[in-house]
Amino acid sequence: MPITHNNNLHYLEVFLNKYYALINFAIVFLPAIIGVYSYRKYKNTHAKYFIWFCVYVAIVEIIGSYKVMFEKIESLNFINSYLEGTLLENENWWYLIFWTLGGALFYAYYFWILLENNISKKVIKFSAIIFLIFFVINFYLRFNQISSSAQIPINIAQAILILLAVILYFLEILKSNKILSIFSSIHFYIGATILLWNLIMVPLTFYDIYFNRSDMEYSILKAFIFLGCNTFMYLTFSFALIWCKPRNN
Amino acid sequence: MVQTSEQLVSTDVERYLLIYMIAVLVIVTGLVIVFFMVFQKRKNKLLLDRVKREREFEEELVKTQSEIQEQTLKNIGQELHDNVGQLLSVANMQLSLVSSLTQDSIKTKVDDTKAVIGEAIKEVRGLSKVLNSEVILNLGFQKSLNTEIERLNKMDSIKAELKISGNEGVYKNNKDAIILFRIIQEFISNTVKYSKATQLTISLNYEKDNLGIIAEDNGVGFNVEKVTKGSGLINMESRAQLTNTEFCLISIPNQGTKLLLNYPISLRAIS
Numbered sequence: 001m002p003i004t005h006n007n008n009l010h011y012l013e014v015f016l017n018k019y020y021a022l023i024n025f026a027i028v029f030l031p032a033i034i035g036v037y038s039y040r041k042y043k044n045t046h047a048k049y050f051i052w053f054c055v056y057v058a059i060v061e062i063i064g065s066y067k068v069m070f071e072k073i074e075s076l077n078f079i080n081s082y083l084e085g086t087l088l089e090n091e092n093w094w095y096l097i098f099w100t101l102g103g104a105l106f107y108a109y110y111f112w113i114l115l116e117n118n119i120s121k122k123v124i125k126f127s128a129i130i131f132l133i134f135f136v137i138n139f140y141l142r143f144n145q146i147s148s149s150a151q152i153p154i155n156i157a158q159a160i161l162i163l164l165a166v167i168l169y170f171l172e173i174l175k176s177n178k179i180l181s182i183f184s185s186i187h188f189y190i191g192a193t194i195l196l197w198n199l200i201m202v203p204l205t206f207y208d209i210y211f212n213r214s215d216m217e218y219s220i221l222k223a224f225i226f227l228g229c230n231t232f233m234y235l236t237f238s239f240a241l242i243w244c245k246p247r248n249n
Numbered sequence: 250m251v252q253t254s255e256q257l258v259s260t261d262v263e264r265y266l267l268i269y270m271i272a273v274l275v276i277v278t279g280l281v282i283v284f285f286m287v288f289q290k291r292k293n294k295l296l297l298d299r300v301k302r303e304r305e306f307e308e309e310l311v312k313t314q315s316e317i318q319e320q321t322l323k324n325i326g327q328e329l330h331d332n333v334g335q336l337l338s339v340a341n342m343q344l345s346l347v348s349s350l351t352q353d354s355i356k357t358k359v360d361d362t363k364a365v366i367g368e369a370i371k372e373v374r375g376l377s378k379v380l381n382s383e384v385i386l387n388l389g390f391q392k393s394l395n396t397e398i399e400r401l402n403k404m405d406s407i408k409a410e411l412k413i414s415g416n417e418g419v420y421k422n423n424k425d426a427i428i429l430f431r432i433i434q435e436f437i438s439n440t441v442k443y444s445k446a447t448q449l450t451i452s453l454n455y456e457k458d459n460l461g462i463i464a465e466d467n468g469v470g471f472n473v474e475k476v477t478k479g480s481g482l483i484n485m486e487s488r489a490q491l492t493n494t495e496f497c498l499i500s501i502p503n504q505g506t507k508l509l510l511n512y513p514i515s516l517r518a519i520s
Contacts, residue, residue, distance in 0.1 A: 170285075179285070182285060192278065196275065199278070210257055210259040214256045218264060
């Protein structure tokens with residue numbers, strides 16, 4: 001995206017300021033709402049855990065945006081000034097615990113139930129435990145600097161855990177007869193989407209050193225990539241929830 | 250990289266690289282999905298082929314089975330006609346001789362015996378005719394059925410009837426004619442053996458493209474679901490499948506049994 005013209009940059013910034021939070025909220029809530037609506041359809045399948053997860057993500061997103069909310073609502077502005085200088089000043093810690101850790105453990109658990117091969121199951125279980133230990137150690141050691149660049153090892157570990165789970169699941173599908181009905185299986189869409197999302201998100205964390213006020217070009221690019229990835233992911237989830245034909249376990 | 254008081258700023262190259270990388274990832278993921286699609290199609294095709302082959306094998310099995318059966322029945326029919334029939338004929342001639350030589354008091358008994366043997370000869374001939382598929386071919390489907398019905402009526406215990414409606418079509422597929430005949434024969438033999446029926450009706454309804462056959466008795470019937478499918482029932486059904494015939498057997502305990510067949514004449518015609 002050759003964002004060189006300053007005028008264009010300005011428009012994009014205005015656009016993002018105005019609509020970023022709104023669009024993000026809308027797409028995060030979409031699969032949660034559709035999931036709750038079609039919960040009956042998936043009641044007897046493992047996909048119900050995924051619906052719970054969608055709702056969980058929506059809640060995490062609401063609470064995680066506390067800083068923006070306090071900024072936008074004038075009567076609550078004062079809270080931000082209290083938070084200044086504390087760990088809560090930055091909402092990274094929240095996403096780190098509830099999205100990076102919670103999300104990774106959820107996906108590991110999800111594909112762990114879907115898998116039938118005992119060796120794959122053990123591999124995922126073992127990796128999840130290692131990831132948890134690694135996360136706790138990292139969190140403890142870098143407690144005072146939960147900034148973006150300090151998260152790189154955790155982000156990579158999270159991506160490896162999720163990719164491992166998805167790849168093991170895909171390999172099992174390829175070997176079994178489940179492949180015959182794969183395009184009507186919600187697990188396939190979840191796996192494929194989360195695979196792509198993670199692949200894109202990891203390198204973004206390397207670029208996080210540029211994510212500051214003085215590098216508007218990168219900040220806007222990042223915002224668009226983030227928005228695009230999220231839109232793609234949650235729209236695919238919503239589509240899958242509507243379109244897939246669940247099978248009883 | 251330009252450094253402005255602590256804070257780093259990205260270069261164009263770095264940003265382009267990021268975009269390029271994302272594009273590559275999207276393409277690679279797309280390729281993986283395409284791979285899944287192709288793999289799925291291939292596997293689907295392989296499985297379908299396997300099912301098809303299994304079905305063909307089964308069909309071949311049923312065909313061979315019925316051919317063997319036909320051969321056996323033919324042999325028995327020939328044996329009956331040539332062997333038992335001849336022996337009975339000889340016995341009949343001897344009895345004629347005896348009858349002309351004996352006194353009047355015994356003569357009536359001898360004549361009675363002769364009559365019985367004459368009946369037996371007829372019976373054996375009739376039986377050999379319906380057993381031999383070549384005879385069925387020569388006589389035709391309908392005449393063979395008629396012979397069978399006549400044979401039944403001689404038994405006294407049951408009253409059989411053949412009804413024909415519609416334009417009598419000529420069979421264009423003789424093998425099918427034999428198979429259909431054997432299905433009906435099986436039904437009749439079940440009726441005679443188990444049903445205690447007093448009435449049996451077979452109706453043939455010729456339509457433009459189809460032949461509808463209904464065989465009905467008023468016997469004790471049975472529960473279609475509960476009865477363990479003996480080889481007779483399974484044979485009937487698999488034979489019907491062999492000729493693309495719709496097969497339906499209805500039976501209600503104490504109300505009789507009904508067999509419905511719908512044979513596609515024009516579909517099965519051999520040009």
